[in-house]
Amino acid sequence: MAGEAEARYIKARQEALLERLNARKLDALVVTRPANVFYLTGFRGSAGIALFTARASSLLVDPRYTLQAQDQAVGVEVSEVTDGLLHAAGHSVRKARVKRPAFEDASLTVSEFQALKRAAPAALDWQPAGEAVEELRAVKDPLEVENIRQAGELTAQVFADVERTIRPGVSENDLAAEIEYRMRTRGADGAAFETIVASGPRGALPHARPTGRVLRAKELVIIDLGAILGGYASDMTRTVHLGKPSRRTVALYRAVLEAQMKGIESLKAGVQARSVDGAARHALTKRHLAKFFTHSTGHGVGIEIHERPRLAKSEKKKIPPGSVVTVEPGIYLEGLGGVRIEDTVLVSQNGAEILTPAPKSPWWVE
Amino acid sequence: MAGEAEARYIKARQEALLERLNARKLDALVVTRPANVFYLTGFRGSAGIALFTARASSLLVDPRYTLQAQDQAVGVEVSEVTDGLLHAAGHSVRKARVKRPAFEDASLTVSEFQALKRAAPAALDWQPAGEAVEELRAVKDPLEVENIRQAGELTAQVFADVERTIRPGVSENDLAAEIEYRMRTRGADGAAFETIVASGPRGALPHARPTGRVLRAKELVIIDLGAILGGYASDMTRTVHLGKPSRRTVALYRAVLEAQMKGIESLKAGVQARSVDGAARHALTKRHLAKFFTHSTGHGVGIEIHERPRLAKSEKKKIPPGSVVTVEPGIYLEGLGGVRIEDTVLVSQNGAEILTPAPKSPWWVE
Numbered sequence A, B: 001m002a003g004e005a006e007a008r009y010i011k012a013r014q015e016a017l018l019e020r021l022n023a024r025k026l027d028a029l030v031v032t033r034p035a036n037v038f039y040l041t042g043f044r045g046s047a048g049i050a051l052f053t054a055r056a057s058s059l060l061v062d063p064r065y066t067l068q069a070q071d072q073a074v075g076v077e078v079s080e081v082t083d084g085l086l087h088a089a090g091h092s093v094r095k096a097r098v099k100r101p102a103f104e105d106a107s108l109t110v111s112e113f114q115a116l117k118r119a120a121p122a123a124l125d126w127q128p129a130g131e132a133v134e135e136l137r138a139v140k141d142p143l144e145v146e147n148i149r150q151a152g153e154l155t156a157q158v159f160a161d162v163e164r165t166i167r168p169g170v171s172e173n174d175l176a177a178e179i180e181y182r183m184r185t186r187g188a189d190g191a192a193f194e195t196i197v198a199s200g201p202r203g204a205l206p207h208a209r210p211t212g213r214v215l216r217a218k219e220l221v222i223i224d225l226g227a228i229l230g231g232y233a234s235d236m237t238r239t240v241h242l243g244k245p246s247r248r249t250v251a252l253y254r255a256v257l258e259a260q261m262k263g264i265e266s267l268k269a270g271v272q273a274r275s276v277d278g279a280a281r282h283a284l285t286k287r288h289l290a291k292f293f294t295h296s297t298g299h300g301v302g303i304e305i306h307e308r309p310r311l312a313k314s315e316k317k318k319i320p321p322g323s324v325v326t327v328e329p330g331i332y333l334e335g336l337g338g339v340r341i342e343d344t345v346l347v348s349q350n351g352a353e354i355l356t357p358a359p360k361s362p363w364w365v366e
Helices: A004-023 A034-041 A062-072 A086-093 A110-119 A134-139 A142-165 A174-183 A200-204 A245-264 A272-283 B004-023 B034-041 B063-072 B086-097 B112-119 B132-137 B142-165 B170-186 B198-202 B248-265 B273-285
Strands: A026-030 A048-052 A056-063 A077-080 A101-103 A196-199 A221-226 A228-229 A236-242 A297-298 A306-313 A324-327 A329-332 A338-341 A343-345 A352-353 B028-031 B049-053 B058-059 B077-080 B101-103 B197-198 B220-225 B225-231 B236-242 B299-301 B309-311 B322-325 B332-335 B339-340 B342-347 B352-354
Touching: A004 A026, A004 A034, A004 A048, A004 A134, A004 A142, A026 A034, A026 A086, A026 A134, A026 A221, A026 B339, A034 A134, A048 A086, A048 B273, A056 A062, A056 A343, A056 B236, A056 B322, A062 A077, A086 A110, A110 B112, A134 A306, A142 A174, A142 A236, A142 A343, A174 A196, A174 A221, A174 B170, A196 A338, A200 A221, A200 A338, A221 A306, A228 B342, A236 A245, A236 A338, A236 B058, A245 A272, A245 A324, A245 A329, A245 A343, A245 A352, A272 A306, A297 B028, A306 B142, A329 B197, A329 B225, B004 B028, B004 B034, B004 B049, B004 B132, B004 B248, B028 B034, B028 B132, B034 B049, B034 B132, B049 B086, B058 B063, B058 B086, B077 B198, B086 B112, B132 B309, B142 B170, B142 B220, B142 B225, B142 B236, B142 B322, B142 B342, B170 B220, B197 B198, B197 B339, B198 B220, B198 B332, B198 B339, B220 B339, B236 B248, B236 B339, B248 B273, B248 B322, B248 B332, B248 B339, B248 B342, B273 B309, B309 B322
Parallel strands: A026 A101, A056 A077, B028 B101, B058 B077
Antiparallel strands: A026 A048, A048 A056, A196 A221, A221 A236, A297 A306, A297 A324, A324 A343, A329 A338, A343 A352, B028 B049, B049 B058, B197 B220, B220 B236, B299 B309, B299 B322, B322 B342, B332 B339, B342 B352
């Protein structure tokens, strides 16, 4: 059962949602995205639909999840349904006698929306909600920050646990397995994404999956890991060189580290997202490395590993206080490998606080 | 790079798709679901859109995935796009001069479909593809069967690895961590889903996540695990009793085991899915336990952990040869716990072959 503090935060999220619906003259929202259902109700099952209206809020689950929903959900009436969640949600909309309901067009599939509409009155004026709940989720409440902080600390501890394993002779797969094992034994719900261990030339693939390839001396290794704890994710990358690095490798590493620090230094509430991307990118442009930085600087982290806000080149939106984002510049050189350095950080009025406190130096092993 | 045999199978899948489109008078399909993109091209990145027309086939990826796509994809021209995958896909549809393209309404969200349509000519007669590719995927080719067989064997080996760890005093989390660690060290890509370890009364929650709860003597433990190997999943559940079981517990276990065996025995190509569910359910009805069997008997397994066909009460479809499905009856008794036994099996003309060869007996530990 949800603790008192947790229940209070969840109810505040529900109130914020209802205000937002009211402002857009929407009289209901059918919440179908599992992360949004969790955010708004506390229910962590993988299947469930929540319906929010000004008068009543409900959570529909199938029989697999009835006990769990009754245990976890806050501020909603739990109903067990056996004839399909979307069908039941359409009926609930009918019973609620609303006229202008919204649906989550950013996550509901075209065919799911058809099923929802079929079970509801034909005359309804359905409205796309856009990312209404995702926008609320971009600003974390103190309970969420605490969860992400703990997930970040756990992630940094796991990196310390395995640091001595990052040696020539170990395979990418074994190192990834060791990382995920340590996450679980330290109490994580699991990995937030498939742990990346990309060694040598494979580091040039920004999203390489680990393979049986064995780490060798005189190579860079990118390790990108994140744990989920209490339903919240963290995201961190460190790059390690095996053996004493060449001057060129040192220059590459320092350039990325500088880019990452410049990105973090530029972050505070109210700045445009693109200016953070620009700060990181500029540090690489100065060293003629920007063309190897082939992705965006960062993304929000929370219940999901990729959330709002995006720290991208063209993103003009201002970053709100209470955002939690990654800052993760990287460079990728075909044939040679890659360097990426990433932290999850909390954005406040005064600046940014690192939530994944693993050292970035020393970064090579003898 | 894909091996020759792999390339041949992938090209055969592309031909089967084009025939199917032709039969429905569709002149293109925009493939957006990652599992379908992998099935049809061999590309395993998480973001990419494939476009198939009678004249040409292409795969659009963002710069993160260009090298990987060039390395993995078969029978498609790889294009790197920087202005959004859906936008680029709309443009590709425009350039292909098709009139009646299909889109994956079962996985494309309402807002993604809007973005795709906006970039394509307004006059196009867009058609929902339904689950066209998922239907192809329901029948596994020999390459796929081999992958699932290896994933299933690995899963059974992992269960044997950890069998001596299933003892009073170990926590659900530690056991789940050990299982996932063994998967990785045995070469799996990862777990196909979050490993379930549900002990004692928690076994009454069919989809319980592991917790810090410590296993105790005189309790049932449900362990539901599956590895991904070569991009293919497996799914297996075993239930273990810690200590000598009571006569009632023995009766419950035997009833579920009988239900599972009856389900497997009833399985062969051409039977209706509901008759397999019926065979398993009937074995429990005889013992007045059917009311505790609160879910369906099984589901297809392949690139994804839940695929076609569904082995459900009301499913009249016939099961095609080459299907790979789970058979997993279970009973859940509030306060007491649960018993579930599950294998992944291959369906052929003659019957069903178990692909997760872990013993179901002995099922209690002293």
